[in-house]
Structures are given as C-alpha cells and as structure tokens.
Amino acid sequence: MTDYTDIVESLQKGAEKHPELAETAGLSCRLLEIEAQADIPVPTRVPGSDEARALLQQGKPLLNLDEIEIDSGKLTELAMQIAFAIAEQRRERVRELADIHAWLHRRRDRMRSLAIAYLRGNGIPDSNSGIDGGLLVFVVHTALRPFLRAYADALGRFVDAGAWYRGYCPICGGEPDMAALEKSGGRRRLLCSRCDAEWAYRRLGCPFCGNDDPKDLAFFPSDDKVYRLAVCERCHRYVKTVDLRETPTERPLAAERVLTAGMDVAAQNTGYQARA
Ligand SMILES: [Zn+2]
Numbered sequence: 001m002t003d004y005t006d007i008v009e010s011l012q013k014g015a016e017k018h019p020e021l022a023e024t025a026g027l028s029c030r031l032l033e034i035e036a037q038a039d040i041p042v043p044t045r046v047p048g049s050d051e052a053r054a055l056l057q058q059g060k061p062l063l064n065l066d067e068i069e070i071d072s073g074k075l076t077e078l079a080m081q082i083a084f085a086i087a088e089q090r091r092e093r094v095r096e097l098a099d100i101h102a103w104l105h106r107r108r109d110r111m112r113s114l115a116i117a118y119l120r121g122n123g124i125p126d127s128n129s130g131i132d133g134g135l136l137v138f139v140v141h142t143a144l145r146p147f148l149r150a151y152a153d154a155l156g157r158f159v160d161a162g163a164w165y166r167g168y169c170p171i172c173g174g175e176p177d178m179a180a181l182e183k184s185g186g187r188r189r190l191l192c193s194r195c196d197a198e199w200a201y202r203r204l205g206c207p208f209c210g211n212d213d214p215k216d217l218a219f220f221p222s223d224d225k226v227y228r229l230a231v232c233e234r235c236h237r238y239v240k241t242v243d244l245r246e247t248p249t250e251r252p253l254a255a256e257r258v259l260t261a262g263m264d265v266a267a268q269n270t271g272y273q274a275r276a
C-alpha cells in the first residue's frame with residue numbers, strides 16, 4: 001500500500017503541473033495529513049492464514065464488519081477534525097459543516113455502529129434531518145479510511161491480488177473508485193475507495209454489475225491518452241482509469257483519484273453515477 005507521504009508528494013506534483021487542481025489537491029493533502037496523524041492501532045481480531053484462504057476462496061472479504069475495531073470516540077474526533085479542515089478551505093460550506101459537527105457530537109457514543117451500517121452499504125442512518133447528506137458521507141468516509149487502511153496493512157499479506165478478480169475489495173468489500181492499466185502488459189488493477197487496497201481485475205468488464213458485453217461498455221480516452229473513462233451502459237456506473245503505459249513513471253492511484261476529479265464531474269454530468 002502506498003504511504004501517505006508518497007500520496008501527498010504525488011498530489012503536490014500534480015498540482016504544480018495543473019494549477020487548476022491546486023485547491024482540490026491542497027485540501028486533499030490536509031485531509032491526508034489528518035488521517036496520517038490519527039495513529040490508529042494495529043487491528044488484533046484478524047483471521048489466521050488458513051481462515052483467510054478459506055474466506056477468499058469463497059469470495060468473502062477478510063474484514064468481518066461485526067468485529068471491526070473502531071473506537072466511537074476516536075472516529076468522531078477524526079470526523080470532526082476533517083469537517084473543520086474542510087470548513088477552513090471552503091468557507092461557503094461553513095454552515096453545513098457546523099451542522100455536521102453538531103450531528104457528529106450528538107452521536108459520538110454510537111459512531112461505530114453508524115459506521116458499520118454505512119460500510120454495509122446502507123447509507124448513514126439517521127442522516128436525513130436537514131443535513132447535507134453528501135457532505136456527511138464524504139466526512140465519514142474520509143474519517144474511516146485510516147481505520148480501514150490499518151486492516152489493508154494487516155491483511156494484505158493474505159491476498160494474492162492477482163487471484164481475486166472480483167469487482168469488490170478482498171480486504172473490506174468496498175467498491176473501486178480508480179483503476180490503472182499496468183505498464184507491462186496493460187493488466188487492469190482496481191483501487192478500493194475505502195481502504196486503498198489494490199487488486200487485479202479483468203481488462204474488459206464492469207466491476208459493479210459484472211457486465212462484459214462489449215456492446216454495453218465504452219471508454220473515452222483523454223487527448224494525451226493517459227486517462228480513460230470506462231462506462232457501463234447497463235448499470236450506468238463508471239471507472240476512472242490511468243493508463244500507466246502512457247506515463248513515464250508509476251503513479252499512486254490514491255493520488256490519481258483526487259487529480260482526476262474533473263473526470264468525475266464530466267461523467268456525472270453525462271448521467272453516469274459514482275455510487276449505486
Ligand atoms: Zn477495501
């Protein structure tokens with residue numbers, strides 16, 4: 001897994017080359033700094049190697065959400081720090097972020113169970129009372145990342161990333177939000193939107209619905225051919241992809257997901273969805 005320092009460095013380089021990304025990259029660097037300083041303990045309730053092998057063979061991710069080690073207080077504090085950091089940069093969102101801060105404060109004793117519901121794909125419970133739901137998801141998702149990265153760190157050694165080949169993450173079960181075509185051979189690799197784990201996936205096919213009919217799949221390359229947006233006409237989801245055969249050096253995907261924010265806007269304006 002890519003270290004926070006390498007992600008930050010790559011974001012800074014990207015922002016130097018593309019000044020229009022400076023603000024987005026700057027905020028992202030600040031959030032990564034907060035995540036890196038969170039000092040999350042190494043998870044202790046993890047499967048042994050035999051159990052891990054059996055789970056993976058059955059197509060089950062290694063993280064058992066019922067047992068996830070998250071301290072509610074620590075998660076709340078991290079989410080509040082993140083909300084505060086966003087408010088410092090995006091003054092126009094101060095009011096929404098203050099509401100989110102208050103929302104978090106009132107739920108600080110049960111943040112772990114709210115996080116588990118979110119990780120199960122049920123959205124964030126109790127979040128539709130006059131609060132900016134999209135912004136809350138971003139805050140909670142970001143606050144959860146260091147907890148989940150700790151699992152990816154602890155469990156990564158059990159995963160043969162080239163043998164998993166499913167559309168969801170072998171560590172946490174999350175969906176991908178970025179892909180790469182590898183320099184040698186062009187094999188496709190996906191990045192987990194939640195824990196930053198990476199795994200191989202077939203070159204053609206939609207990781208979200210499994211559709212592999214070329215008629216219902218399309219991709220739009222950037223002018224320099226470095227990026228391509230792969231879209232699925234069946235489920236209307238998309239995957240942003242960096243083609244590493246077209247870049248001189250390797251690029252951390254966790255930085256690329258931020259540097260390609262423009263592709264999210266373009267995809268969503270054309271009717272494709274980032275989330276189910
Ligand atoms: Zn994951």
Ligand SMILES: [Zn+2]
Nearest residue numbers: 206209232235
């Ligand atoms: Zn699809």
